[in-house]
Amino acid sequence: MNVMTTIDDIAVLHTRIVTGTGGGPEKTIFNSPRYMRGTGYRELACYLRPPDDPGFAVLRQRAAAKDCPLIEVDDASAFSLSSLRRLAAICREHDIRIWHGHDYKTNLFGVLLKPFVGFKLVTTVHGWVKHTSKTPLYYAVDRWTLPRHEQVIVVSADLYERCRASGVPENRLHLIENAIDTEDFRRTGPAALAAGRVGVPPGRLLIGAVGRLSGEKGFDLLIRAVATLIGEGHDLELWIAGDGEARDELERQAVATGYGDRIRLLGFQADTVALFENFDLFCLSSLREGLPNVVLEAMAMEVPVLATRCGGIEAFARDGTDMLTVPSDSADALAGGLRRLIEDAELRRQLADAARGRIEAEFSFRRRMERMAEVYELLW
CATH class of the missing domain: 3.40.50.2000 (Glycogen Phosphorylase B;)
Incomplete structure (x- = not known):
């Protein structure tokens, strides 16, 4: 099936859990929709964040500056059925065909929602660089969810090897490193x-x-x-x-x-x-x-x-x-x-x-x- 020529605007939902002002993945997520226009894909971002998080205002501004549609979901606990119901409703409302997760929690939610909503599952593994007492849990969740995704993208060679060792088949595993908008990032003087x-x-x-x-x-x-x-x-x-x-x-x-x-x-x-x-x-x-x-x-x-x-x-x-x-x-x-x-x-x-x-x-x-x-x- 050639989606580029026979189907217009397949909806992709980039999902991520975040607190405060976010981090590196936002640079990729917020920049993606404008670059994907005209390719047959319509991209939106959906962020789970604590209610009334003051730092999230920065992310709203960054998304708006990149013309990235941003949907917010209040998410106050480690595992919330209300968050799952809200995400399912968002997927149906926007006719989401591809769920693109960016962390352990949205990967898990995607796997759980897929039987009820029917989207395809993609994830980008950015890597867990911050180690806390919960890190072993995050790794365990990823080991269970990643092999259940149709396609898995990693941003570095070491993550490729880690995902392969976790059971992700190589025909579903892709190394696509982070990238830069070279027009935005251009020096103007000494x-x-x-x-x-x-x-x-x-x-x-x-x-x-x-x-x-x-x-x-x-x-x-x-x-x-x-x-x-x-x-x-x-x-x-x-x-x-x-x-x-x-x-x-x-x-x-x-x-x-x-x-x-x-x-x-x-x-x-x-x-x-x-x-x-x-x-x-x-x-x-x-x-x-x-x-x-x-x-x-x-x-x-x-x-x-x-x-x-x-x-x-x-x-x-x-x-x-x-x-x-x-x-x-x-x-x-x-x-x-x-x-x-x-x-x-x-x-x-x-x-x-x-x-x-x-x-x-x-x-x-x-x-x-x-x-x-x-x-x-x-x-x-």
Whole structure:
């Protein structure tokens, strides 16, 4: 059955559970509907979130900015029959033909609803990078649900192997890495002249980091590394954008280094393009990752990248060509990698140029959506 020519506007429902301002998957989900128009697919997003969650206002704004239809479902408990009933009603109202889950809970809900609603099941596995006491439960749910999906998409090579080991047949398993809208993420001028660098002295190098403020991101190690380099006499400043449960602890750590005026926690920043314009360097200090959007964004914005070798980064990185990598879970390793970049302006330029070229050639969002449509075609 050729859906591209015989059926118009097959409805796809992207489903996700979220609290607060969300994370990396939103960059893909909210950007998808406008790129899929004209392919025979009509995409909507449906988010389960706690009632009256104040952080969700940011997600509403982000969805509206990308012209992504967004449906909200109050979801106050771990397993809610009322949420299931509401989701079933949404699927019938919008004639949903493809349920596209993005996490363990929406995968489970999709499997449970399919016999009653009759849609096809697709999921994107973004990876569990935040480990809590509930992580084993999440993995157990995924091991049960993933083999029951018609198609499973993963964003990194390590997740491909994990899903294959969990019983997902390879003929249903697809590696489609995250991608970037290269027109949105395009540098407009040198970092030193960026309007957002208010208060940064001329000649000082600004190191940037972006992500949820939680332990797996390794920001405590990055703060230690930058404090070491400042102590050696390097003229540096560190900006960390993001919010999360570790913010108070990280702020105390920054002050305790004695360089609190040069290690700043910015909180959540909606305009990441403007943020990246300011950075001379970008550092991913994570202990666990898939293939993070922030690395692709930094590369697209021609910001030289230092990243820890974790998760999807190991297979993705071309070390010494379009980024530098160092071992994870080591402040000394981060300091060493940053030191090398700080002291070699030509290396920074070469990495930035190569990174932009690679993103344009291999990681454009339009190409990602073409591959997604090809996966949807396999359902019929």
